[in-house]
Amino acid sequence: MPRFMLFMLPGITPQEYAEGPTVEAVEAMSRFNQQLTDAGVLLALDGLHPPERGRRIRVDGGEKVVTDGPFAEAKEVVGGYWIIQARDLDEATEWAKRVPLGPGPQVEVREIWEMADMPEAVQDAGRLSKAPPAQTTTSE
Amino acid sequence: MSASDALWRIESPKLVAALTRMVGDVGLAEDLAQDALLAALETWPRTGVPDVPGAWLMTAAKRRAIDALRRRRVGEHAHATLVVEATRAAPEELPDPEDMGDDLLRLAFLTCHPILSTESRIALTLRLFGGLTTEEIARAFLVSVPTVAQRISRAKRTLTEARVPFEIPGPGAGRQERLASVLEVVYLIFNEGYAATAGRAWMRPALCEDALRLARILARLEPEEPEVHGLAALLELQASRTRARTGPDGQPVLLADQDRSRWDRLLIARGLEQLRHAAALGAGLGPYGIQAAIAACHAEAARAQDTDWVRIAALYDGLAQLAPSPVVELNRAVAVGRAHGAEHGLQVLDALHDDPRMTPSHLLPSVRADLLVKLGRTNEARTELERAAALSRNLPERRMLRERAAALQVDGRADPHARQATGISVVDLTPPEPPSDAAAQSAN
Numbered sequence: 176m177p178r179f180m181l182f183m184l185p186g187i188t189p190q191e192y193a194e195g196p197t198v199e200a201v202e203a204m205s206r207f208n209q210q211l212t213d214a215g216v217l218l219a220l221d222g223l224h225p226p227e228r229g230r231r232i233r234v235d236g237g238e239k240v241v242t243d244g245p246f247a248e249a250k251e252v253v254g255g256y257w258i259i260q261a262r263d264l265d266e267a268t269e270w271a272k273r274v275p276l277g278p279g280p281q282v283e284v285r286e287i288w289e290m291a292d293m294p295e296a297v298q299d300a301g302r303l304s305k306a307p308p309a310q311t312t313t314s315e
Numbered sequence: 316m317s318a319s320d321a322l323w324r325i326e327s328p329k330l331v332a333a334l335t336r337m338v339g340d341v342g343l344a345e346d347l348a349q350d351a352l353l354a355a356l357e358t359w360p361r362t363g364v365p366d367v368p369g370a371w372l373m374t375a376a377k378r379r380a381i382d383a384l385r386r387r388r389v390g391e392h393a394h395a396t397l398v399v400e401a402t403r404a405a406p407e408e409l410p411d412p413e414d415m416g417d418d419l420l421r422l423a424f425l426t427c428h429p430i431l432s433t434e435s436r437i438a439l440t441l442r443l444f445g446g447l448t449t450e451e452i453a454r455a456f457l458v459s460v461p462t463v464a465q466r467i468s469r470a471k472r473t474l475t476e477a478r479v480p481f482e483i484p485g486p487g488a489g490r491q492e493r494l495a496s497v498l499e500v501v502y503l504i505f506n507e508g509y510a511a512t513a514g515r516a517w518m519r520p521a522l523c524e525d526a527l528r529l530a531r532i533l534a535r536l537e538p539e540e541p542e543v544h545g546l547a548a549l550l551e552l553q554a555s556r557t558r559a560r561t562g563p564d565g566q567p568v569l570l571a572d573q574d575r576s577r578w579d580r581l582l583i584a585r586g587l588e589q590l591r592h593a594a595a596l597g598a599g600l601g602p603y604g605i606q607a608a609i610a611a612c613h614a615e616a617a618r619a620q621d622t623d624w625v626r627i628a629a630l631y632d633g634l635a636q637l638a639p640s641p642v643v644e645l646n647r648a649v650a651v652g653r654a655h656g657a658e659h660g661l662q663v664l665d666a667l668h669d670d671p672r673m674t675p676s677h678l679l680p681s682v683r684a685d686l687l688v689k690l691g692r693t694n695e696a697r698t699e700l701e702r703a704a705a706l707s708r709n710l711p712e713r714r715m716l717r718e719r720a721a722a723l724q725v726d727g728r729a730d731p732h733a734r735q736a737t738g739i740s741v742v743d744l745t746p747p748e749p750p751s752d753a754a755a756q757s758a759n
Contacts, residue, residue, distance in 0.1 A: 176520050176523070176524050176554070176557060212531075213416070213532065213535060214528070214532065215528035215529065215530070215531030215532040215535075216528060218581055218582075218585070219581060258581070260524060260527070260528065261321075262316050262321075262324070262521065263316045263321075265316045265318050265321045266316055266321040266324060266325070268318070268321070269318065269322055272364065273368070290558060290577060291558065295563060298563070301576075301577075
């Protein structure tokens, strides 16, 4: 089942990001989210805190090094995402074109990689873990 | 899919729904919607894509509707209403979303009208309510494009000739039966994709996707109907197993043998949420809701051996009372066998043996084989598996049944590898028939 992630790259200054979106911007975005929901294609969505509140971990000289954000050019910062179901990249793009955007921000469309798209050896490696994550399997 | 197909899929259901209300003819409405789309594809490259493409298309379509009605010289009054309608919407403004939702729901009731044959309902629903192209529908059902085109145009003509009203049926107009027909169509579309009835493919996931989309749309349009949420829950939960249901060569993998880490957690969570919603309405679960609850039992078992079969057997008891059918009894036999012992399961099954409603199918012998293996009656089990293989119409499934028969050793002991495969659950192989079918069968 093809699924796509739409990334929102707001392309705003750290200060604008920290101030948060305006009521009007949120209203416009909610209308778009509503369209996705009404069409039965929205699977999940979230907005992210600014990168100033994020951290990156890498290995340097055999040590894990933790760096506080920000990390990237403001225009490359991911502000949020949607996961949608679409038949193919064209349909996902058609949805992405409906994200309310002013000048500046961008939306990036990426297909979610399914195990079935991988070479067999990779699929086998993926099968090593048979038990699903516990938090999603607890009964109410 | 081309960009214009994508645009059609996203926008056409709303257009066709609004236009059908205006012109009173779903066939004309579809033509007008197509004209509007063509106009958009001509205009937008020059002028740029409007901010709200749906509103642009709606305005263009309504203008065409007025022209069409002028040509048809409709009465002055109807015409005046339409002009007011069409001019009321400013170019970049969508009609009230709630009106639009009602029109969409009317469209679903129309394309699933009982006056149409089941296959026509399915084709028309996918075309108009689902926004699929005729080619996509033909590919999904392995039939030719002209066949689907003819099926769709005949269905539209039938609806027009019978003057089927464009309405949301009230309690007096057989609301529950009409709703059952809508849900059944979505359910059948899903099943056609999930357990392909004939041919080489075990699954056609695109159909499952479309059915899921339609079920979610309906759950928003009919939020107070428990069975709508029950169906949405059932489909989300069944679809969550898609990735684990086929092996590397496309062969089916039984529920008990599936790699559960490949189940889709996102869809499971969505299915459980829909199920909670259905239960929270307080009217009790209907047949779809109960099937969803059964699917939830599987979804919540981290390993096959953790499955709560006692609960599943109890749920099947409930389902057998609400929507009795031989397929439900078969599934109940599996569940009772797992919960209370194979001999009890066999008792449920043997009561079915002389049931005249039990059409020849691989299911009865294959379930019987499982229970017999558990009781150590291997020779009988092998005979049943061979019988099942002969009855199956699906090639990968037939191969799997033959392999299981061959794996049972002649000396009366079950091959340890084969024992693993005996955790067969018909729940996953073939979901029980929809309630309305069951009702029709018991009436026979």
